[in-house]
Amino acid sequence: MMKREIVIMLVVILLVGTSCSQIQTRQQRGTAGGALIGAIAGAGLGQAIGRDTAGTLWGAAIGSVVGGIAGHEIAYYMDQQEQQLQAVAAQSQAMTIARTRDVLTATFKSDVMFDFNSSAIKPGGYAELNNVARVLNQYPETAIRIEGHTDASGSEVYNQALSEKRATAVKNALIQRGVHQARIQALGFGESMPISSNPAMNRRVSIVIVPIQG
Numbered sequence: 001m002m003k004r005e006i007v008i009m010l011v012v013i014l015l016v017g018t019s020c021s022q023i024q025t026r027q028q029r030g031t032a033g034g035a036l037i038g039a040i041a042g043a044g045l046g047q048a049i050g051r052d053t054a055g056t057l058w059g060a061a062i063g064s065v066v067g068g069i070a071g072h073e074i075a076y077y078m079d080q081q082e083q084q085l086q087a088v089a090a091q092s093q094a095m096t097i098a099r100t101r102d103v104l105t106a107t108f109k110s111d112v113m114f115d116f117n118s119s120a121i122k123p124g125g126y127a128e129l130n131n132v133a134r135v136l137n138q139y140p141e142t143a144i145r146i147e148g149h150t151d152a153s154g155s156e157v158y159n160q161a162l163s164e165k166r167a168t169a170v171k172n173a174l175i176q177r178g179v180h181q182a183r184i185q186a187l188g189f190g191e192s193m194p195i196s197s198n199p200a201m202n203r204r205v206s207i208v209i210v211p212i213q214g
Contacts, residue, residue, distance in 0.1 A: 068214025069141045078102045078211055081139045088131045095128055103210050106132060110150075110166075110203035119165035121173055129170065132207065133177035144184045145208040146170045151199035152191040164188030170205055 069077050082097065082104055089095045094112035098105045113125035121129070136144065148163035148170075167186035175181045194202045 068212040071213050074102050074211045074213060077139065077141070078104060081135060081142070081209070084135045084138070085132070088135060092128060092131070094124070095132075103208065105209070106207040108205045108207075109200075110205060111200070113170070113205055114166055117162070119162060119169050121169050126173065129173050130177065133174050133179055136174065136179050136209070137177075139209075140180065140183070141212050141214075142183065143210045143212055144174070144179070145210070146174075146184060146186045147206045147208060148186075148188040149193055149202060149204050149206070150191050151202040152194070153199065156190060160188055160190035160192075162188075163190045166205055170207070 078099075082099055085097045085104060085106060089097045089106070094109045096107050098107070108125070108128060112128065113121055115122060136142070146167045148165075148167035150159040150163050152159070154162075164186070165188070167188050171181075171184045171186040174184060191202070195204075196202060
């Protein structure tokens with residue numbers, strides 16, 4: 001076993017142990033086994049999403065806290081969540097919803113969320129996040145990855161930092177609205193993932209919602 005894998009497993013065990021001890025003081029002892037299974041499943045999810053050590057540890061933390069969905073129930077669970085998000089998007093001028101298999105992505109136009117060169121969320125952005133947070137809180141057995149993107153104006157280093165700050169701002173706003181912080185990972189991609197020749201389309205923030213299989 002490689003040294004990095006050993007480190008990952010040790011941290012996963014620590015996360016599970018902490019979660020289990022907390023659960024045992026509040027609930028029945030048998031629930032701790034569910035936390036262990038959830039952490040292991042979550043670690044696999046994190047590796048699949050992030051493809052790195054940080055992603056694996058994030059997934060383990062999620063799994064130990066929120067558990068997971070039975071495999072045969074995932075499609076229905078995500079169908080229901082998609083319907084509610086589409087209803088929110090229908091009332092929005094800034095958000096679109098896309099689905100790839102059982103992964104949902106809510107994408108926001110950056111100019112609605114942030115002023116130019118700013119990572120402070122605008123009032124209109126908070127209104128959008130209020131609605132999204134209500135749906136996320138109804139479907140807790142999902143992992144949430146917030147992705148910040150910029151256009152190519154300015155330096156690459158500046159754009160990377162700005163995208164990270166914007167993703168973190170959205171993460172903090174969701175936490176303030178009751179979404180469990182262990183579910184959320186914030187990442188900035190700067191100018192590295194353009195989707196259009198139109199710079200305005202490339203300035204965006206996406207909330208990627210992934211089911212956790214128990």
